[in-house]
Amino acid sequence: MTNLNLLKNKVPITEIEQSAFCRTDELTVKPLEEEIKAPVRWQPIPKQYLKLDGIELHNRIIEAKNKLGDRALILGHHYQRDEVIRYADATGDSFKLSQFSATQKSSEFFIFCGVHFMAETADILSNDLQKVILPNLTAGCSMADMADIDDVLDCWDDLNDILGADVVTPITYMNSTASIKALCGRNGGIVCTSSNAVDAFEWALSKSSKVLFLPDQHLGRNTGVKMGIPVEDMLVWNPNKQLGGHTEESLQKAKVILWQGHCSVHTRFKLNQVKMARQKYSDIKILVHPECTLEVVDAADMVGSTEYIIKAVSNAPSGSVWGIGTEISLVNRLAQENPDKTVFCLDSVVCPCSTMYRIHPAYLAWVLDQLCNGTVVNQITVEPKIKIQAKRSLDRMLALKP
Numbered sequence: 001m002t003n004l005n006l007l008k009n010k011v012p013i014t015e016i017e018q019s020a021f022c023r024t025d026e027l028t029v030k031p032l033e034e035e036i037k038a039p040v041r042w043q044p045i046p047k048q049y050l051k052l053d054g055i056e057l058h059n060r061i062i063e064a065k066n067k068l069g070d071r072a073l074i075l076g077h078h079y080q081r082d083e084v085i086r087y088a089d090a091t092g093d094s095f096k097l098s099q100f101s102a103t104q105k106s107s108e109f110f111i112f113c114g115v116h117f118m119a120e121t122a123d124i125l126s127n128d129l130q131k132v133i134l135p136n137l138t139a140g141c142s143m144a145d146m147a148d149i150d151d152v153l154d155c156w157d158d159l160n161d162i163l164g165a166d167v168v169t170p171i172t173y174m175n176s177t178a179s180i181k182a183l184c185g186r187n188g189g190i191v192c193t194s195s196n197a198v199d200a201f202e203w204a205l206s207k208s209s210k211v212l213f214l215p216d217q218h219l220g221r222n223t224g225v226k227m228g229i230p231v232e233d234m235l236v237w238n239p240n241k242q243l244g245g246h247t248e249e250s251l252q253k254a255k256v257i258l259w260q261g262h263c264s265v266h267t268r269f270k271l272n273q274v275k276m277a278r279q280k281y282s283d284i285k286i287l288v289h290p291e292c293t294l295e296v297v298d299a300a301d302m303v304g305s306t307e308y309i310i311k312a313v314s315n316a317p318s319g320s321v322w323g324i325g326t327e328i329s330l331v332n333r334l335a336q337e338n339p340d341k342t343v344f345c346l347d348s349v350v351c352p353c354s355t356m357y358r359i360h361p362a363y364l365a366w367v368l369d370q371l372c373n374g375t376v377v378n379q380i381t382v383e384p385k386i387k388i389q390a391k392r393s394l395d396r397m398l399a400l401k402p
Contacts, residue, residue, distance in 0.1 A: 012145035013041070014355055015264055022351035029054060029083045032362040040354060041138045043378075049362040054083070057361040061087055064368035072371055073107050074364070075100070075122070077114035078306050079265075079327040079356045084113050084364055093306045094118040095174050095193050098125050101132070109133060109376070111367055113359045115141045119380035120178040124387050124394065132380045133371075135363035139355045141175060143291075146261035147215030149179040151239035156183065159212065159257070162248050168257070169204035172214040173197075175263075178382045178390045180214055185392035192397060194290050194305040197223040199400045210254065212237075215261035222290045222297050224256050231294075236260050265353050266291035269325040273346040274299045277323035281342070287312055288325030288346075296325060306330065313338055328352050 017040040033050040036042045052060070065074070065087065075097040076088025085091060090100045094114060101110045102125040110126065111133045112119040119134040126132060159168050170189035172180050181191055188207070192200035201223055204211045213220030217236055224234050233255040237244030243251065244260075251257070269292050277284055286300040287309055297303050302312060306326065313322055318340040324331045325346045335343040370377045382390065 014140045014142035014145050032360050043137045060365045072109040074111045078330045080113050098122040115139045117144045123382045135367050136358045139358050142264045168210045169208040170212045181393050182386045182389035185389035190396040191393045212257045214259045217258040220258045263291040281321045284321040286323045
């Protein structure tokens with residue numbers, strides 16, 4: 001059994017950096033030379049790109065796109081800043097974009113304007129001749145980083161020692177590293193998205209009596225509650241404590257074991273923000289992402305994935321009012337695209353995903369210029385063995401009922 005008493009608490013650097021771009025006024029694009037003053041890690045980039053203004057960057061990006069044509073496709077995640085999303089050949093959530101890339105057999109390069117785990121998933125689903133590029137290698141994900149593979153392996157070994165083999169089925173949220181997806185793949189587990197988490201739970205509990213859910217405790221808890229699993233039957237595994245902070249007896253009684261991870265963006269939404277929004281607008285609809293805490297989800301009128309949020313607002317009647325609990329770049333875009341409705345973020349502090357926000361247009365221009373010159377930079381590759389195992393867990397998800 002793993003002895004964790006000597007380990008120090010580990011907080012991912014991506015979690016520490018999350019508030020770097022928070023502000024009380026509007027986000028405005030600046031030359032990279034100005035933005036890199038923010039106290040976060042930045043990948044070094046040739047100096048010529050630091051001073052380029054928006055017009056100069058736009059011209060370079062368009063010129064490179066025209067030169068490369070269909071050889072290179074730009075994938076833009078919904079949380080990406082507008083100054084980058086405008087160049088995307090496809091937009092969507094992480095899995096939708098990865099699925100899209102897998103269908104583009106004639107393209108050689110995918111520039112994934114998202115974060116690291118998304119680029120990994122695209123590499124897993126693309127063919128061996130295609131290359132996935134992440135414009136800024138410091139664009140990680142704090143949630144994914146909270147599930148360190150060595151910690152999860154220790155947890156898995158402990159659970160098998162205490163509970164026995166085939167008692168627990170691992171489920172990992174899409175927002176996880178390739179190594180975590182591979183662990184699920186080789187241990188009979190599955191990947192899920194925020195839209196099919198219930199289906200993944202039902203599948204897992206049809207083959208075992210317990211679930212280990214990685215890495216977002218809130219999506220796991222909210223899914224369990226939605227299925228009627230009592231909160232007291234769901235335990236949080238703290239990787240910095242012996243047996244996750246539990247006794248063998250409590251682990252034997254638990255139905256769901258939740259990894260102690262969370263989304264740094266969605267845990268900013270609080271119950272008092274919901275109450276204030278309702279006080280201001282009597283006819284408001286509160287719509288939040290299931291990565292929010294249980295109390296916020298319980299207080300909302302509607303809960304759903306990023307794609308669900310977009311469709312709900314887009315299809316809503318003119319004049320309706322929406323308080324949204326998700327990433328600010330998407331909320332701002334929804335407000336712009338639906339001028340006949342009142343759409344605003346529940347959090348009054350403008351706080352974008354600090355890693356996604358590091359995909360500045362200058363980085364996009366740089367990687368495109370390099371491709372035009374015949375050089376591939378920032379390629380994301382998943383080790384072949386890990387890729388095979390991770391794809392198993394993704395394929396099991398794809399086989400779920402639609």
